[in-house]
Every structure is written in C-alpha cells, then in structure tokens.
Amino acid sequence: MLHIKPILSSLMRSKSSPILLLLQIILSVAIVANASFIIYERLSLMQRESGYAEAQILTFSVYNFDPAIDNIKQNEVDQLILRALPNVIDASSSNMLPLSGGGWMDRYVDGPNEDTAKSTPGFAFYLGNDHLLNVMGAKLVAGRNFNPDEINTNIDDSGMLALVSQPLAKAFWGDESPLGKTMYQGTQTVTIIGVVDKLQGAWVDHENFEYSVIQNVDFGGSSSNKMYMVRALPEHIPALEEAIRSALHAENPNRVLDNFQTVAELRNLSYSNHRLMATVLSMMVVLLLLITALGLTGMVMFNIQRRTKQIGTRRALGARKRDIIQYFMVENYLICIVGGLIGGVLALVLGQQLMSLYSLPMVPVIYPIMSVIGLLVVTTLAVIVPATKAANISPAMATRSV
Numbered sequence: 434m435l436h437i438k439p440i441l442s443s444l445m446r447s448k449s450s451p452i453l454l455l456l457q458i459i460l461s462v463a464i465v466a467n468a469s470f471i472i473y474e475r476l477s478l479m480q481r482e483s484g485y486a487e488a489q490i491l492t493f494s495v496y497n498f499d500p501a502i503d504n505i506k507q508n509e510v511d512q513l514i515l516r517a518l519p520n521v522i523d524a525s526s527s528n529m530l531p532l533s534g535g536g537w538m539d540r541y542v543d544g545p546n547e548d549t550a551k552s553t554p555g556f557a558f559y560l561g562n563d564h565l566l567n568v569m570g571a572k573l574v575a576g577r578n579f580n581p582d583e584i585n586t587n588i589d590d591s592g593m594l595a596l597v598s599q600p601l602a603k604a605f606w607g608d609e610s611p612l613g614k615t616m617y618q619g620t621q622t623v624t625i626i627g628v629v630d631k632l633q634g635a636w637v638d639h640e641n642f643e644y645s646v647i648q649n650v651d652f653g654g655s656s657s658n659k660m661y662m663v664r665a666l667p668e669h670i671p672a673l674e675e676a677i678r679s680a681l682h683a684e685n686p687n688r689v690l691d692n693f694q695t696v697a698e699l700r701n702l703s704y705s706n707h708r709l710m711a712t713v714l715s716m717m718v719v720l721l722l723l724i725t726a727l728g729l730t731g732m733v734m735f736n737i738q739r740r741t742k743q744i745g746t747r748r749a750l751g752a753r754k755r756d757i758i759q760y761f762m763v764e765n766y767l768i769c770i771v772g773g774l775i776g777g778v779l780a781l782v783l784g785q786q787l788m789s790l791y792s793l794p795m796v797p798v799i800y801p802i803m804s805v806i807g808l809l810v811v812t813t814l815a816v817i818v819p820a821t822k823a824a825n826i827s828p829a830m831a832t833r834s835v
Contacts (some may be wrong), residue, residue: 437763437767447739450732450735451732451768453728454725454728454729454732454768454772455768455771455772456772457724457725457728457772458725458768458769458772458773458776458808459772459775459776459779460776460779461721461722461724461725461772461776461804461808462772462773462776462777462779462780462801462804462805462808463776463777463779463780463783463801464717464718464721464780465718465721465722465804465807465808466776466777466780466784466796466800466801466803466804467780467783467784467787467796467800468714468717468718469714469718469800469803469804470784470794470796470797470800471710471711471714471793472710472711472714472715472718474793474794475707475708475710475711476711478637478638478704478707479704479707479708479711481633481642482631483531483532483631483633483696483700484569484570484571484572484598484629484630484631484632484633485531485532485569485570485571485633485696486569486570486664486696487532487695487696487697487700488667488670488695488696488697489522489570489664489665489666489667489670489695490568490569490570490662490663490664490695490696490697491662491663491664491665491670491673491674491677491693491694491695492530492660492661492662492663492692492693492694492695492696492699493660493661493663493674493677493690493691493692493693493694494658494659494660494661494690494691494692495511495658495659495660495661495681495688495689495690496657496658496659496688496689496691497657497659497685497687497688498657498687498688498689499685499687499688502657502685502687502688504653504654504655504656504657504659505586505654506654507654507685508526508651508653508654508659509654510684511653511659511661511681511684512524512525512526512562512564512653512661514680514681514684515661515663515677515680515681516564518663518673518676518677518680519676520665520666520669520672520673521663521664521665521673522567522568522664522665522666523564523567523568523663523664524564524568524661524662524663524664525561525562525564525565525567525568525661525662526561526562526651526652526653526654526659526660526661526662527559527560527561527565527652527653527660527661527662528558528559528560528561528650528652528660529557529558529559529560529635529660530635530660530662530696530699531557531569531632531633531634531635531696531699532633532635532637532696532699532700532703533635533699533703534635534636534637534699534702534703535635536557536558536634536635536636537557537558537559537560538555538556538557538558538634539555539556539558539618539646540552540553540554540555540556541553541595541616541617541618541623541646542616542617543614543616543617544617545617545620547617550617553601553604553605553616553644554601554604554605554641554644555641555644556597556598556601556634556641556644556645556646557632557633557634557635557636557641557644557645557646558645558646558648559632559645559646559647559648560588560647560648560650560651560652561647561648561649561650561651561652562579562581562584562649562651563578563579563580563581563583563584563649565647565662566578566579566596566629566647567664568662568663568664569632569662569664570664571629571630571631571632572629572630572631573596573627573628573629573630574599574628574629574630575610575612575627575628576596576612576625576626576627576628577626577627578596578627579594579596579626579649583649584649584650584651585649585650585651586650586651586654586655587650587655588648588650588652589621590650591621592649593618593621593622593623593624593648593649593650594623594624594625594626594648594649595616595623595624595625595626595627595646595647595648595649596625596626596627596628596629596632596646596647597611597625597627597628597629597645597646598628598629598630598631598632598633598643598644598645598646599628599629599630599631600631600643600644601643601644601645601646602628604644610628611625611628612625612626612627612628613625613626623648629645629647631643632645632647633645637703637704637707662696663677670695674693677690677693678690722807722808722811725808725811725812726811726812726814726815727815729765729768729812729815729816730815730816730818730819733761733764733765733816733819733820733823734819736761736764737819737822737823737826744757744823744826754821754824754825755824757820757823757824758817758820758821758823758824760820761816761819761820761823762813762816762817762820765812765813765816766809769805769808769809769812770805770809773801773804773805773808773809774805776801776804776805777801777802777804777805778801780796780800780801780804781796781798781801783796784796
C-alpha cells in the first residue's frame with residue numbers, strides 16, 4: 434500500500450518547504466512547456482528547405498564608379514566573364530539575394546481594374562535572366578524557363594514573363610494550373626510560364642516567406658550598383674572570390690567588388706536570432722529542471738535527517754528497504770503531480786497570452802503533458818539516490834542517533 438495519509442500528514446506538519454517546492458514546480462511546468470514549444474517552433478523554421486543550392490552559390494556586389502560605363506553592356510560582359518571562369522557552373526545578375534533579410538516585394542492582380550481584380554499574396558520579387566534558375570539550383574516542376582531572347586533589361590518593357598513558386602501558385606490558384614495565366618502589375622501584363630518547387634524569399638520571419646516570383650528582367654544593367662550570384666561546387670568557393678576579383682578588375686578596374694558571401698552564410702546570419710533564442714531557452718529549460726531536481730533532493734535529504742528515528746523505527750518494525758524508498762517516491766510524486774496539474778493549466782493560460790500579444794501559435798496540450806512527464810522522470814532520478822540512502826539506515830544507528 435502507498436500509505437498516502439501519513440505522507441500528507443507529514444507534509445502538512447512542515448508546510449513551508451513543500452509549498453515552496455510546489456510553487457517552483459508550478460512555475461517550472463508553465464515555463465518549460467511554453468519554452469519547449471517556442472524552441473520547437475524556432476527549430477522547425479530553421480529546418481525549412483529553401484529550394485536553393487545554398488552552399489554552392491557565392492554572392493557579391495559591384496559598384497561601377499566610372500560615369501562613362503555603359504551599365505547594360507558592362508553587365509552582359511561581366512556575366513560572360515563569370516561564366517567562363519574555371520569551376521563556375523553558372524552566373525547571373527539579380528536584384529535581391531535570397532535569405533538575406535532585404536529585397537523587393539510585390540503582388541499581382543488578375544485583372545486590369547485593381548478595384549475589382551483579385552490580388553495575389555505579397556511575394557519576394559526576383560528579377561533575373563534565363564541563367565538565374567540554374568544558378569539558384571531551383572527545381573522547375575511545371576512549364577518552362579525563360580528563353581535567352583525573352584530577357585528584358587527594364588521592368589517597364591513589354592513581354593513580361595514570370596516563374597512562380599509552387600506555394601504561391603497553390604495559395605492563389607488552388608488546384609488549378611497557373612500556366613498561361615495573365616496577371617497584371619499595374620498596367621503591365623505578366624504571363625505565368627513556369628512553376629518552381631521551392632523558392633524562398635529574403636525575410637525568414639515573414640508570413641509569405643515561401644511565396645516568390647522570378648520575372649524576366651536582367652536587372653544588372655539598370656544602375657551602377659549590381660548584385661551577382663555565381664554557382665560552383667563548395668570545394669571551389671574559397672578560391673572563387675579572388676578569381677572573380679582578378680577577372681573583373683582586369684576587364685575594368687574602375688569599380689569596387691564587395692560583400693562576398695554564400696547563400697548558406699546569408700541563411701546562418703538570418704536565422705542567428707532564432708538560433709540564439711533556441712539556445713537560451715534550452716539552457717533555461719535545463720536549468721529549471723536542474724533547480725527543481727536539486728530542490729527535491731534537498732527536501733528529501735532534509736527529511737531523512739529529520740526523520741532518522743522514524744525511519745529506524747519503521748525498519749525495526751519490519752519495514753523493508755523498498756517500503757522506505759516507496760515512501761519518499763510517493764511523497765515526490767504527490768508534490769509533482771499537484772504542481773504539474775496547476776502548472777499545466779498555467780502554461781495554457783500563459784500560452785494564450787503569448788498568442789494574443791506576440792501572434793505566437795497556441796501551445797498544444799501535449800507540451801504541458803510532456804513537461805510534467807519529463808519533470809517526473811527528472812525528479813525520480815533526483816529522489817532515488819537519497820531515498821536509497823534512507824533505506825540503508827539500520828535500526829540500531831537510528832536509535833543511537835536520538
């Protein structure tokens with residue numbers, strides 16, 4: 434039998450320690466449940482597939498400070514130089530970089546009258562030529578890529594074509610194919626010719642992060658500031674920066690090349706806050722569980738010292754070692770279960786507040802449940818050692834200690 438009544442009587446005789454421990458358990462469960470859920474959310478965001486060959490894409494910027502440079506012509510020459518470099522798979526200009534935290538955003542409408550037309554969700558708006566898709570390493574799942582003769586040099590040119598990401602197509606067209614659809618960007622018509630499997634934008638925390646479009650504009654010729662993406666195998670990336678600098682400066686020294694980074698490095702930088710939060714919360718969860726375990730261990734050790742005579746008397750009357758261990762384990766479970774139930778309710782209330790204040794998802798009930806189970810496991814390990822020590826007290830030693 435568990436003999437719960439004498440355990441409760443013993444706890445009530447010395448209320449301060451159990452009450453403080455109970456409050457600690459309540460707060461621990463509430464905090465651990467919400468923290469674990471936030472950690473899971475952050476890790477899930479960080480593990481999303483981007484659709485890019487991240488480690489193979491080297492990005493950099495170019496600033497041409499010579500006013501005599503023909504930017505359109507220079508852009509064409511530079512891309513030919515980049516593609517001709519040893520170990521380069523492909524190269525393209527772009528108006529923005531994926532996973533970088535900065536770029537362009539736009540939306541289309543499905544009719545010429547913006548007041549009556551239906552608008553797409555906002556999407557990351559990439560401008561690039563027929564090489565950009567290959568540079569990104571993105572997978573075309575329907576339709577086709579741009580042809581070389583379809584590339585424009587200005588966003589206001591006619592004959593606009595677009596590749597859309599599959600999540601964007603699903604969100605706006607549902608199960609209907611977007612291929613051949615005519616959309617409007619202001620007064621400009623845009624024809625959808627392809628669907629890309631995954632194509633994330635620049636802002637990892639944006640709700641429309643998976644919605645992207647590539648439009649057939651070689652943006653590198655529009656201004657003196659340009660951005661390029663060059664694809665090569667990861668083992669060739671370290672030597673590629675110097676090769677690019679040498680080749681482009683040899684053709685025209687009147688410019689500055691800067692900001693060499695791979696897309697993988699851009700991703701790590703963009704997710705750094707998520708990684709930091711997950712690390713800090715993980716440390717906090719471990720620390721809370723450790724403090725709770727130490728609190729229970731301390732209470733049990735104190736009770737052993739205080740109840741030495743009682744333990745010795747029970748042993749003299751025939752109590753087995755497992756009965757003594759069971760006594761302290763049941764005492765631990767009573768405190769943990771009561772604290773866990775109250776803490777679980779508090780966790781859900783706290784989760785609801787976080788949802789309303791910070792637009793976080795509601796904490797699923799499974800997290801408070803798992804937090805209580807985890808706490809029971811940790812406290813069992815914390816209590817079993819001093820409880821075993823108490824069970825080894827002999828009746829003779831207990832009597833002499835009085």
